[in-house]
Amino acid sequence: MGVMPFTSVDDVRTRLAEVGYLASDAVATTVFLASELGKPLLVEGPAGVGKTELSRAVAEACGASLVRLQCYEGVDEARALYEWNHAKQLLRITSGREESWNEARDDIFSEEFLLERPLLTAIRNEQPTVLLIDETDKADVEIEGLLLEVLGDFQITIPELGTITATRRPFVVLTSNATRELSEALRRRCLFLHLGFPDAELEERIVRLRVPAIDETLANSIVRVITALRAMPLRKAPSVAETLDWARTLVALGASTLDSTVIEDSLGVILKHQDDISRARTKLDLDEVLGAR
């Protein structure tokens, strides 16, 4: 019995598709394995290919709640695990002047004064949970050490309260943009999924699912242009998010087919650097075609 109620790889695929996430073979297989083996899933890949979206989809597909820990430089235990509510503790101490030290001490370190942070929330939750640790590579190396305990044994030790062990393992997804190498120790506790750009056929299905108003031929041409752009040496290759933005833009502009003028006008939606735009224009011979008209 896995962490999530998936029965087979195909089951994962259909459930995810129902909530609007079209999974490739790699994604469906790895999600199924992560659920069956109870291991965290480390997802790496360029920005905008749906790393964060994946965990949202898994949560929605299984009716689980999504707990998210956004990592950033300097995120610490107090932000990730738990914190004592100092202000409330002080109030409690000042309001009960007559009681003895022992009473006060036992009382202020109780549940009531504990502020749960994402990791603790996910571990204590008795309902199915998807824990998303987003952009793990942005956090400092020290936090990885903390994650090792949490992800290895699914338990957290709070000195005043004792060790809290998960009654129900959360489904853990870690994402990373690979700006920093994650430590080997963390990597080997996880299943690894490299989420690249989808192949043309899948991407076209994604476009048509997410932008239902789009024309079939237009969707096809969009994906072909995007594929051609990705083959160029650009500073930032357009990812799925940009493809969808572009599709929506073109629908909003009322374009039914893709011609050079339309592309020329909307190139800024898919390419975010001036160098890239000018390079794409030369490579796609936009100027030449426009000049001919």
Add this chain to the structure above:
Amino acid sequence: MTLTAASLPERLVAFVDALRAKGIPAGTSETVDAAAVAEVLGMDDRVLLREGLAAALVRRGGQRDVFDQAFDVFFPAAVGTPQAARDDQADEPLDAEELRERLAAALAEADTRALEEMAQLAVDQLGRIGPDGQGGWSAYQTLAYLRPQTTLARAMALRGGGGGGGEGAEAQGGAQEFTDRLERDEVRRLIEQFTHMVEAEARRRAAETNGAAAVVRNAVRPSGEQAEFLSASRQQLEQMRTAVRPLARKLATRLSAKRRRRRRGRIDIRRTLRRSMSTGGVPMHPVYAKPRPTRPDLVLLCDVSGSVSGFSNFTMLLVQALSGQFSSVRVFAFVNAMDDVTEIVRGADGDLASRISHEARVSKWHGSSDYGEALGDFVADHLQAIGHRTSVLVLGDARTNNQDPNLGALHLIAQRSRRTFWLNPEREERWGTGDSVAFEYAEIVEMHECCTVEQLSHFITRLLPV
């Protein structure tokens, strides 16, 4: 699938062994994971098994390519002569021309299944070395006979002829015209895909005669990060070049993190003691040293002669992309004369080597590299580029073609600079052989072996002073 359950553990262990030999550091726990994966997924669906094992064994994006190649060898889709080839054997064997005809048709249809069959067929017909493939199977030979690039025009014609069945075929004028221009690239990518299929098929057939482990050892290309600069193929160098920017971004974060760590928490002893006077000599308030945000200058001296130009070009592009991390970067290139190429490198994308050889004066009256002459030039003309804050990197294999190494000039450079490093793209065991004077130079400056992108990024983050 011809695997029996009993042979699975052995096969998995052999597979992991082969991966390790190719630089994927899978440990015992990964092997156990892989076995668990195989148990959960079963052996029925090869596609799922591939993805599942990859999830357990691969730890980085760049390793996937190596994994896939090894997977095809250890877990082949079929055994022996493929069905497609057997069907054809009834007729007389096809020659290259007919194969090309069918390949063009498959390319026009963009049908990957047909391409796969074509690859099997082509290797079966053309890739045989010795009678019955006893000498092995060669992808190189297959491709040399078949020359799939020559089918490009034919496939384009078939597509344009309306039989192609591209979904966009019915679109009106504008769109048609525009997407037509993408078609050439699409077919080209398919041909490349076909080439990889042929290579995979040849490896599979060879594995049956020579054993899987041997094939993985010899025929699987190392991943981009581990490919050696000196022996990398043109394609690998291309891959490396597209990886420059992401790599630079990664290295930049590491360098700035290192710089921040440096800055925090250095206690200024003198001022701490001075302040402790007021508390009776007890240092109650430590005083931290003020951060001095100095960024080092960097001067690169690059050998751009043919033998090492791949390495030099990569490093120049990388350092240029990292230039935000240094207060200034100057790049000098030489074969046997030194010239300042900072401007060329700054504006460069694409083929750096040809621009340098056209626009800069890097050689005198002959074309072979001469370190002594070039270093002498540098000392004579450009020595003012080096100050006490400068780190100098010399890139080259230290092969002087038996000319005078001019150790004095290098010594002068090393003395004037803050640090001087020599990055040598040759393996350390080959230093000092033939006309290499690596060890002589290594006595004067620190020399590091720098064969792969991995080693280069290691050097930049660990050793380069920031």
